[in-house]
Amino acid sequence: MDRASHLKDRRANRRFPAMAATIDRLGTDIPTVPADTPVGTVDGMFRMDPALRAVAVQDGPRQLVLLTRRLVETHLSGRLGYGRALNARRTAGQLLPEYRVVCRPGMSLDEAAKIALGRPEEVRYDDLLMLASDGPKVVSVSEIFEALAHSFRHAAWHDDLTGLPNRRWLDEEGPAVLARSNPDRTALLYIDLDHFKAVNDTHGHDAGNAVLVEFGRRLRECLRIEDAAVRLGGDEFVALLADIDEADAEKVAERVLEAAQEPMVHGEHALALSATIGLAMARDIAWDEELGPLDVLLRHADGAMLTGKQLGKQRVQRLDGQAGNPFARLAQIRRRFLGALEDGTLTVRYEPILDLASHRCTSVQAVLHWDDPELGSVEPHEFLPVAERSGQLAPIALRILDEVCAQAAAWRRDGHAWRVGLRTVPTWLAGGQLAADVKAALAAHELDGEGLRIDVGGRFALSDMAHAKAQLAELRDAGVDVGLDGYGSEHGTIAVLRALPFTMLKVTSDLVAHIDSSHADAAIFSGIVNTGHALGLRVMASGATRAPQLRLLRELGCDAVRGELIGGPMSAEELVRRFGSDPSEPGQARQVCLAGEAASNVS
Structure with missing residues (x-):
């Protein structure tokens, strides 16, 4: 073209x-x-x-x-x-x-x-x-x-919400744009809205969508007709500028920055946001033989944006070079993650949970695992925020929910009645589809609610409490356990516990790490256990790595525990081999408890 x-x-x-x-x-x-x-x-x-x-x-x-x-x-x-x-x-x-x-x-x-x-x-x-x-x-x-x-082509290449070209358009047409452009006069802006998640959590998804639509309109107005404004997903946008020098590219970026800072009106609220922009000139980057020019340019601009975030947000940031860039891995994760669902490198593993009363593994935790050919093993805490910000979390969650229900049903047919825990986020609750999606997956695999636990973590918006309560109550009515994940972090509060109908309280590993060496941490954990039991909740500790921790958790009345001491995330087949023994046999879970008792006797 x-x-x-x-x-x-x-x-x-x-x-x-x-x-x-x-x-x-x-x-x-x-x-x-x-x-x-x-x-x-x-x-x-x-x-x-x-x-x-x-x-x-x-x-x-x-x-x-x-x-x-x-x-x-x-x-x-x-x-x-x-x-x-x-x-x-x-x-x-x-x-x-x-x-x-x-x-x-x-x-x-x-x-x-x-x-x-x-x-x-x-x-x-x-x-x-x-x-x-x-x-x-x-x-x-x-x-x-x-x-x-033309309509089909437009739909495939454009974002439904903002009407801007989407990532597919950028992937398919961007290389051609770069090929016919002079590298000395080609720039790319990587734009990320600051505080967008707070708007979503506080005012709801309708307000968040309105912000994205309005910013998309403002972004178009800041660009020339020959420039491309693209929505990558979530609150991330790209502007591809052709036939422009560095000084004018910086002026365009400043215009975008000013446009983002203008309050965005939604209903009775004037929503204040800002943006952080990474600017990369095509002439400044070294091409990679394995990656195309567009991928390298995007990674460079993405790294610049992440550096700007680290330096305080609300700015236009340049990177002089990629060497030594502390955000190079994160920028690469953000680019590589797009193909993780299609190429099969994103899988589900299962972490055993030890019931401290029966000394057996009665439930497991589903954990996402990503082995990338270039990045190696990527931890969930690295790629899940990327998935959420890019808008990929919802399709991933539905796919994993289906896979987990299928696995739980298969285990039950084989005589392993493990309840499988699956972590979700408050935005799934806020969207109003969580209970319906879960019940649909259960029905599809003929699995009753006792085979599943939905764990919710992250920040809850006070305005969503009534809606979240109805969703969780619907899950409980279907027999599904509902747990509050990461209790002890800044997001897990007594107010949330009192407002929502949880059945399990999952304590963050930060509060478990030193309970066997710190009287203060042990006292705090004891108070959490008492609070949970007073509210009718079972309490599970995360991150157990040592036998003395296990002994103390049992003494403090904790109901269940997970962590390296019990077993790390593993495949479904390995879980059956290690924890699927007959109840009359000791099994690995029983051996772990015996190790804890031995440590207790030594101490």
């Missing part, structure tokens, strides 16, 4: 983003003639106006029928060339087709295409008649399919 065609396509996308909605724009005005009009007169109209494709024939007081140029020419040519003589005395009404279709304004392209394809093959691609308020119009079937193809 040359530069002129590229700009023409971008202008068309801006002017007609909803061109695909209806057939209205495709109609061309045509004259109306009485049914008794001689065929010769109609033929003369077509000869006088080569652009005229059809006329509307008044066949009765209320009916208009389309008579196309093709149909008239077919009749007049006839067999052996005698058609004109044979039809000289006929009228327009006598040439009308038997198969008659009338379209109305507002009809979608999809509906019009179905009507066309539903006609007999010999007339399938003939024009259609549209009766508009300002008179009859002819609609070309070929234009319908062309517009429909």
